[in-house]
Amino acid sequence: xxxxxxxxxxxxxxxxxxxxxxxxxxxxxxxxxxxxxxxxxxxxxxxxxxxxxxxxxxxxxxxxxxxxxxxxxxxxxxxxxxxxxxxxxxxxxxxxxxxxxxxxxxxxxxxxxxxxxxxxxxxxxxxxxxxxxxxxxxxxxxxxxxxxxxxxxxxxxxxxxxxxxxxxxxxxxxxxxxxxxxxxxxxxxxxxxxxxxxxxxxxx
Amino acid sequence: xxxxxxxxxxxxxxxxxxxxxxxxxxxxxxxxxxxxxxxxxxxxxxxxxxxxxxxxxxxxxxxxxxxxxxxxxxxxxxxxxxxxxxxxxxxxxxxxxxxxxxxxxxxxxxxxxxxxxxxxxxxxxxxxxxxxxxxxxxxxxxxxxxxxxxxxxxxxxxxxxxxxxxxxxxxxxxxxxxxxxxxxxxxxxxxxxxxxxxxxxxxx
DNA sequence: AGGCGGTTGTGAATTATTTCACTATTATAA
DNA sequence: TTATAATAGTGAAATAATTCACAACCGCCT
Ligand SMILES: NC(=O)c1ccc[n+]([C@@H]2O[C@H](COP(=O)([O-])OP(=O)(O)OC[C@H]3O[C@@H](n4cnc5c(N)ncnc54)[C@H](O)[C@@H]3O)[C@@H](O)[C@H]2O)c1
Ligand SMILES: NC(=O)c1ccc[n+]([C@@H]2O[C@H](COP(=O)([O-])OP(=O)(O)OC[C@H]3O[C@@H](n4cnc5c(N)ncnc54)[C@H](O)[C@@H]3O)[C@@H](O)[C@H]2O)c1
Numbered sequence: 192x193x194x195x196x197x198x199x200x201x202x203x204x205x206x207x208x209x210x211x212x213x214x215x216x217x218x219x220x221x222x223x224x225x226x227x228x229x230x231x232x233x234x235x236x237x238x239x240x241x242x243x244x245x246x247x248x249x250x251x252x253x254x255x256x257x258x259x260x261x262x263x264x265x266x267x268x269x270x271x272x273x274x275x276x277x278x279x280x281x282x283x284x285x286x287x288x289x290x291x292x293x294x295x296x297x298x299x300x301x302x303x304x305x306x307x308x309x310x311x312x313x314x315x316x317x318x319x320x321x322x323x324x325x326x327x328x329x330x331x332x333x334x335x336x337x338x339x340x341x342x343x344x345x346x347x348x349x350x351x352x353x354x355x356x357x358x359x360x361x362x363x364x365x366x367x368x369x370x371x372x373x374x375x376x377x378x379x380x381x382x383x384x385x386x387x388x389x390x391x392x393x394x395x
Numbered sequence: 396x397x398x399x400x401x402x403x404x405x406x407x408x409x410x411x412x413x414x415x416x417x418x419x420x421x422x423x424x425x426x427x428x429x430x431x432x433x434x435x436x437x438x439x440x441x442x443x444x445x446x447x448x449x450x451x452x453x454x455x456x457x458x459x460x461x462x463x464x465x466x467x468x469x470x471x472x473x474x475x476x477x478x479x480x481x482x483x484x485x486x487x488x489x490x491x492x493x494x495x496x497x498x499x500x501x502x503x504x505x506x507x508x509x510x511x512x513x514x515x516x517x518x519x520x521x522x523x524x525x526x527x528x529x530x531x532x533x534x535x536x537x538x539x540x541x542x543x544x545x546x547x548x549x550x551x552x553x554x555x556x557x558x559x560x561x562x563x564x565x566x567x568x569x570x571x572x573x574x575x576x577x578x579x580x581x582x583x584x585x586x587x588x589x590x591x592x593x594x595x596x597x598x599x
Numbered sequence: 600a601g602g603c604g605g606t607t608g609t610g611a612a613t614t615a616t617t618t619c620a621c622t623a624t625t626a627t628a629a
Numbered sequence: 630t631t632a633t634a635a636t637a638g639t640g641a642a643a644t645a646a647t648t649c650a651c652a653a654c655c656g657c658c659t
Contacts, residue, residue, distance in 0.1 A: 195645095197645075197646065197647095199646075200646095234647075234648060234649095235648095236647075236648050236649070236650090237646090237647060237648075240646095240647075240648085250654090250655065250656085251653070251654040251655050251656095252654065252655035252656055252657090253655065253656065
């Protein structure tokens with residue numbers, strides 16, 4: 192069972208989780224890999240293989256218990272465990288993310304928000320007190336924040352990211368189109384919306 | 396030139412393009428695959444292979460002409476060609492995307508915006524007149540809009556997407572965590588921010 | 600209890616993507 | 630002019646991800 196788990200498998204796990212919630216609401220108690228895969232428009236083999244990385248959750252001849260599978264996936268993904276995040280850069284995108292309720296149900300707790308604009312520092316924004324970016328290091332350290340959402344203008348991205356590193360941030364979700372150069376220890380996930388759109392249009 | 400081009404190759408092409416712009420600004424006229432790949436933190440073979448799907452752009456012994464390569468990639472990606480997009484759902488995320496300047500330089504022109512809230516319909520938002528979602532079909536058809544950014548609440552996503560299909564939209568960038576069921580003809584790209592964040596934290 | 604239809608879990612096969620490693624070509628130094 | 634070093638392009642090999650296909654099993658029916 193000791194295997195390396197594809198990143199894409201983890202991504203799909205959340206997809207499974209969401210649909211299990213939905214099935215539960217509908218009162219579905221049990222589902223087979225084939226019908227679940229049909230709903231998700233993936234192959235049944237992929238669904239089963241994904242789950243097989245973590246154990247055996249189904250019953251041959253009968254399928255999966257929806258409730259039990261939901262709980263197993265929640266456990267795998269650590270949905271119950273809280274992760275502290277901060278948002279750095281409260282412009283268009285930062286504010287949108289701050290306003291998003293969907294993160295909380297996955298265990299992400301916005302613990303601090305930062306900007307460098309005097310118009311924002313010290314003010315309450317959507318219920319959160321905005322810190323000066325200069326306070327990033329102490330605030331992150333004191334609150335043991337692990338994850339940062341980076342939504343500053345591209346020009347500032349590298350410098351702010353470096354500061355995050357110094358503050359002990361473990362992972363960055365980077366929304367800027369900048370390739371961040373940091374220590375290999377820090378996990379970086381790039382969300383490149385422009386690339387998504389361009390890729391989509393290329394294949395039109 | 397090979398037949399099928401990996402989706403990831405296209406995604407990287409935009410990365411290359413951005414760094415070529417940057418190199419140009421710096422006055423770099425010429426670059427080898429190895430040094431360019433070093434900057435991008437990918438392998439030189441991958442860079443060369445990606446380009447090889449489209450032709451021969453370099454000079455053996457000398458490397459690539461930065462300006463020429465930029466132009467070639469711009470041509471491949473159709474950066475000069477305009478694509479009309481609309482944004483549907485002007486909440487947190489829709490407004491952020493509307494305020495983003497980065498799309499324009501890649502050839503995307505926001506041509507219409509839609510919502511269903513009386514507070515938004517008819518009003519000017521960031522310089523754009525907001526249409527009633529009920530007018531989606533005629534407005535999209537009349538303006539020949541090809542691409543839609545879907546940022547409505549999850550509950551409304553499927554129904555609005557269906558309407559986009561009827562309107563003749565060719566591609567949807569879907570920001571909702573809903574798996575859209577539409578005809579296979581319509582291209583869908585899902586941007587699942589919650590999944591990105593969860594994946595990142597899983598691998599912490 | 601035994602047989603049957605249905606379904607999982609998984610090694611093997613397949614397909615997709617990345618990297619290797621070598622050839623051909625070019626720039627340039629002597 | 631020729632030799633040498635650098636470097637693109639690419640088929641082949643290696644890796645990674647997905648799909649296939651089937652043995653093993655479960656629940657139910659008689
Ligand atoms: N808005 C979008 O839809 C969108 C889409 C794709 C990518 N992006 C990228 O996301 C990033 C942010 O975009 P945006 O539209 O929200 O920009 P924005 O200009 O609206 O917001 C940036 C915010 O960061 C703050 N800031 C600037 N320098 C800072 C610093 N050194 N430290 C802390 N805060 C700082 C600014 O005060 C501002 O509030 C950009 O890199 C952009 O390319 C945005
Ligand atoms: N905000 C984020 O950071 C974020 C992050 C990840 C995913 N998402 C997803 O993006 C979607 C939008 O999120 P949001 O935070 O912007 O929501 P929001 O509630 O702020 O905005 C939704 C907008 O859509 C409009 N709307 C509702 N029904 C409509 C309909 N039938 N037709 C047209 N417009 C309609 C509303 O009037 C509102 O303006 C959601 O599915 C959410 O899960 C948002």
